[in-house]
Amino acid sequence: MGPHGAPPPPAVPGAQPPARSGPDELPPTARFAATDPEYAAESDLAQPHPQDTREITSPGLRKPPRKLTVTRVAARRSIELTNRGIATFQRAAKADGAEESGLTALVYATMANFATDAAIAVSLANTLFFASATAESKSKVALYLLITIAPFAVIAPLIGPMLDRLQRGRRLALAGSFAVRVVVALLLIFNYDTWALYPLALCMMILSKSFSVLKSAVTPRVLPPGIDLVRTNSRLTVFGLVGGTLGAGAVAGLIAMVFHTPGALIFAAVLAGAGCYLSLRIPSWVEVTEGEVPATLGYHGDNRRTEILEPAQAERIQPSKRRQPLGRAVVTGLWGNGTIRILTGFLTFYIAFVAKATEHRPVQQAAMLGVVGAAAAVGNFVGNATGARMKLGRPSLIVLSCTIACVAVTAIAAILGNQMGAVVAALIASGASALAKVSLDAAIQDDLPPESIASGFGRSETVLQLSWVLGGAAGVLLPTEYWKGFAVVAGIMALGLVQTVVSYRGHSLLPGLGGNRPQHAKQEVHGHGAGEPAT
Helix, strand or coil, rough: CCCCCCCCCCCCCCCCCCCCCCHHHHHHHHHHHHHHHHHHHHHHHCCCCCHHHHHHHHHHHHHCCCCCCCCHHHHHHHHHHHHHHHHHHHHHHHHHHHHCCCCCHHHHHHHHHHHHHHHHHHCCCCCHHHHHHCCCCHHHHHHHHHHHHHHHHHHHHHHHHHHHHHCCHHHHHHHHHHHHHHHHHHHHHHHHCCCCHHHHHHHHHHHHHHHHHHHHHHHHHHCCCCCCCCHHHHHHHHEEEEEHHHHHHHCCCCCCCHHHHHHHHHHHHHHHHHHHHHHHHCHHHHHCCCCHHHHHHCCCCCCCCCCCCCCHCCCCHHHHHEEEEECCHHHHHHHHHHHHHHHHHHHHHHHHHHHHCCCCCCCHHHHHHHHHHHHHHHHHHHHHHHHHHCCCCHHHHHHHHHHHHHHHHHHHHHHCCCCCHHHHHHHHHHHHHHHHHHHHHHHHHHHHCHHHHHHHHHHHHHHHHHHHHHHHHCCCCCCCCCCHHHHHHHHHHHHHHHHHHHHHHHCEEEEEECCCCCCCCCCCHHHHHHHCCCC
């Protein structure tokens, strides 16, 4: 029917039916404009205004509309996805009150540390550092390792006490670890093909480990009220791996392909400079250490020079004169984690030297490293994710189980004597290391009073980094036959496992450094400080 009840006009023979105005029947440009408001707006701007009749009379003055191309659509969608990814990342970094507490700033600095390490590793992949350790130059490598690592082994036990005395300047210390790496990276650009490479590269490694020790002491001071230390440390590790190691490692690899080692080292220097800036953006309240009681690894008991303090007595003595010994669960966790870190440090260097010792092409050598590295990344991610979700009711038992698994897989890798064994060892070691570290964090949080947690984390991280460095030295010095290297490391780790088991059972092979202590040790005071009231 027509609009006023009249019948519709008869159809004309041969005439085409009226065109429908739905999106599917429109031309491609108009159809995209109908479904994408942004494109519609751009197309309207490109069309001349209906009132501008003088301009459209001349064909040469007409501005053609922008064409819809696959490239333009792909670019627009890529930008949209990138913006969404950045927004998601920022929301995750600022979640649970992290921005207000200062944790977000520490997350960014931690990512810069992981990124700098990844860029340095990529830049040194084809240098003398790995290639020269395949023949008679082993003795020179050992000499440089001794010169560089020996001071760290001596200084490492002193880092914790120095942190306790560093009342103002922890942010500067974090920034300083990056600033020195900028200088070392620039020196490496001119010395990556000389023997000066060894002390410079190992200085980079030690500075990275020093940052980890400092970070562990700062983390409790930027803890948001809604999450605990275990999940906070897991968050720092995941952000470092994804945003730092994977992201910066991929970019450094592309730069190295085009600009070779100097280009990757310049990129590493830029990342270290960014880390220096980000460290200074950490809130100033991390400097407040008033009332903290230093934690100690040793336990002396109630001997002639040590007095065990009851809670009422402890309040009357100055915090700086008191000491908080670590409990049995924490010490057991330290021995187990230290044993595992020997394996992870060993694998970090050993696989690279084995790859360089083969007669394969560079592409095949890179594939060998890539497979092992991918297994380690998967294991690390799974270990952190598992630890963040599981209930850690008995953390020392979890650490003991992880240590047994690592010793067993190292022995299996020695028996297999091939790359498959190395891949399995990397997978298990990285996953067990992450899970054991989460368990150790839980033990520290449960064992120590609030005034000693920051110091306890600094002490524990020092032990773990020293173990990693010793494992890395073994990875450089041991023969490049798989079975020999893994057999020696398995023997060393077996000793660590025995001490872990003995500590778990309340005894020790080393007096004062094992499990012959209470589950939760009371504070103590040494020497003439006993009984002195607080002022």
